[in-house]
Amino acid sequence: xxxxxxxxxxxxxxxxxxxxxxxxxxxxxxxxxxxxxxxxxxxxxxxxxxxxxxxxxxxxxxxxxxxxxxxxxxxxxxxxxxxxxxxxxxxxxxxxxxxxxxxxxxxxxxxxxxxxxxxxxxxxxxxxxxxxxxxxxxxxxxxxxxxxxxxxxxxxxxxxxxxxxxxxxxxxxxxxxxxxxxxxxxxxxxxxxxxxxxxxxxxxxxxxxxxxxxxxxxxxxxxxxxxxxxxxxxxxxxxxxxxxxxxxxxxxxxxxxxxxxxxxxxxxxxxxxxxxxxxxxxxxxxxxxxxxxxxxxxxxxx
Amino acid sequence: xxxxxxxxxxxxxxxxxxxxxxxxxxxxxxxxxxxxxxxxxxxxxxxxxxxxxxxxxxxxxxxxxxxxxxxxxxxxxxxxxxxxxxxxxxxxxxxxxxxxxxxxxxxxxxxxxxxxxxxxxxxxxxxxxxxxxxxxxxxxxxxxxxxxxxxxxxxxxxxxxxxxxxxxxxxxxxxxxxxxxxxxxxxxxxxxxxxxxxxxxxxxxxxxxxxxxxxxxxxxxxxxxxxxxxxxxxxxxxxxxxxxxxxxxxxxxxxxxxxxxxxxxxxxxxxxxxxxxxxxxxxxxxxxxxxxxxxxxxxxxx
Numbered sequence: 001x002x003x004x005x006x007x008x009x010x011x012x013x014x015x016x017x018x019x020x021x022x023x024x025x026x027x028x029x030x031x032x033x034x035x036x037x038x039x040x041x042x043x044x045x046x047x048x049x050x051x052x053x054x055x056x057x058x059x060x061x062x063x064x065x066x067x068x069x070x071x072x073x074x075x076x077x078x079x080x081x082x083x084x085x086x087x088x089x090x091x092x093x094x095x096x097x098x099x100x101x102x103x104x105x106x107x108x109x110x111x112x113x114x115x116x117x118x119x120x121x122x123x124x125x126x127x128x129x130x131x132x133x134x135x136x137x138x139x140x141x142x143x144x145x146x147x148x149x150x151x152x153x154x155x156x157x158x159x160x161x162x163x164x165x166x167x168x169x170x171x172x173x174x175x176x177x178x179x180x181x182x183x184x185x186x187x188x189x190x191x192x193x194x195x196x197x198x199x200x201x202x203x204x205x206x207x208x209x210x211x212x213x214x215x216x217x218x219x220x221x222x223x224x225x226x227x228x229x230x231x232x233x234x235x236x237x238x239x240x241x242x243x244x245x246x247x248x249x250x251x252x253x254x255x256x257x258x259x260x261x262x263x264x265x266x267x268x269x270x271x272x273x274x275x276x277x278x279x280x281x282x283x284x285x286x287x288x289x290x291x292x293x294x295x296x297x298x299x300x301x302x
Numbered sequence: 303x304x305x306x307x308x309x310x311x312x313x314x315x316x317x318x319x320x321x322x323x324x325x326x327x328x329x330x331x332x333x334x335x336x337x338x339x340x341x342x343x344x345x346x347x348x349x350x351x352x353x354x355x356x357x358x359x360x361x362x363x364x365x366x367x368x369x370x371x372x373x374x375x376x377x378x379x380x381x382x383x384x385x386x387x388x389x390x391x392x393x394x395x396x397x398x399x400x401x402x403x404x405x406x407x408x409x410x411x412x413x414x415x416x417x418x419x420x421x422x423x424x425x426x427x428x429x430x431x432x433x434x435x436x437x438x439x440x441x442x443x444x445x446x447x448x449x450x451x452x453x454x455x456x457x458x459x460x461x462x463x464x465x466x467x468x469x470x471x472x473x474x475x476x477x478x479x480x481x482x483x484x485x486x487x488x489x490x491x492x493x494x495x496x497x498x499x500x501x502x503x504x505x506x507x508x509x510x511x512x513x514x515x516x517x518x519x520x521x522x523x524x525x526x527x528x529x530x531x532x533x534x535x536x537x538x539x540x541x542x543x544x545x546x547x548x549x550x551x552x553x554x555x556x557x558x559x560x561x562x563x564x565x566x567x568x569x570x571x572x573x574x575x576x577x578x579x580x581x582x583x584x585x586x587x588x589x590x591x592x593x594x595x596x597x598x599x600x601x602x603x604x
Contacts, residue, residue: 176561241474
């Protein structure tokens, strides 16, 4: 491998394809954190003083995000939502806790079993759409915890590969409701806290390299319940396009944000099936009352 | 193969996957022409009395379109634009002429060599973008001929596979200028005749089956000058999606027309780089004067 483009002395440890940049360990880490800071600034995600809640799964994205934000001097705390998926949840939680100890930041844990009486495996036997329901449940608890504890912003580890492939999926299916809200920062309002995706311009490869060089131990297992067949179709298509036409992912995503998002977002009211209301039981924002979590709770009791 | 869904007597000759329809020869041809008539009506493409100019290449799409429109009783004439691509143009022209004789309809021929002094192989040595330039040249002559000869509408053989893959390409690259005009019928105006794509809801497979059962001899060779690498990438991706999730093409395309096209089209003015003007030399609509065809003519002379 070539020499580092920055110091021109050390051998490069990482080559970043879409920036055509060979960098040594030190300058890769520096580049990564600077680029993260620039992304946060570019999208006006949050201020340097913000109290940030990091959604922690134990995977590479959430831990790398936490580490890099911490290195940049941000005030961060982590939240792990325990989904009750047997060994998978136990191991994820341990990985998250070990990491939090290492970087000496607080990690909060919310157990959906304690909160609602249910676990995700219970849902699997009730509905086919348990993957998307699980996503909604996580968002519910992350949002509620962030709001109740006065965090300024909730950040998640979604990376460029995630964002580009979900954009492709939303586009192929013309899901205007999702497209109109597909932006790496969403303002506070209607009971929702401010949300941001600071890793939205980083590829999975760059994130893995950061984890490797920082010696972050993360969970590599995928959720055992979820084949995620459909999501994988779009991820693979995006990878194919990227291989045949390098730079496609970042262009597709960034051009969307710049040129198309504003057009769809202006019409967001038209796209909403139902306006938001508030759940009369738990007080959280919901499309109807009681909200889906309170309904699940009631079912679990009954 | 099963029995025909329509007559329930004859053995099915064709199975149409995305309509899940097994049909015998007679009822497939009937279905094809009825579905064509419904498409023309659905998009208000043209009236039963319209004088129609069919853009003829000699390939399956243009010949099938001509045949089916003729069978439905429309007033059609064909136009073949001779691009001067040696054997390929000679053979295409012969195929087109034979077919016109068979269905006893007039075929007009415009030779770009006679009109401009140039052939497409001349362009190949001048520019890398000769494929898209060739497309523009064809559109120029088709449009001019249709307008000068008072046709009510110019129809082309674009099928669902073409439309879905070009929609995917325009989308991945967020080419709003094209997206805002991506509709199977475009009104007359600014020197352009009315244009329509009556085969936009038919797959290449259905069109080939129609050609087979009608014993239409069409040209199967692709243009020898054009590798069309990029266009093929999107066509292959679309085919992959269709294979993994049958019905994706028609949904992607039709939902675009129904839900998204109106949004982009409303903003079409914003997307145009330059408003249209008129070429002072030839009088055709153009982005600048002299237009690109007149510039090429001048170059060919000089």
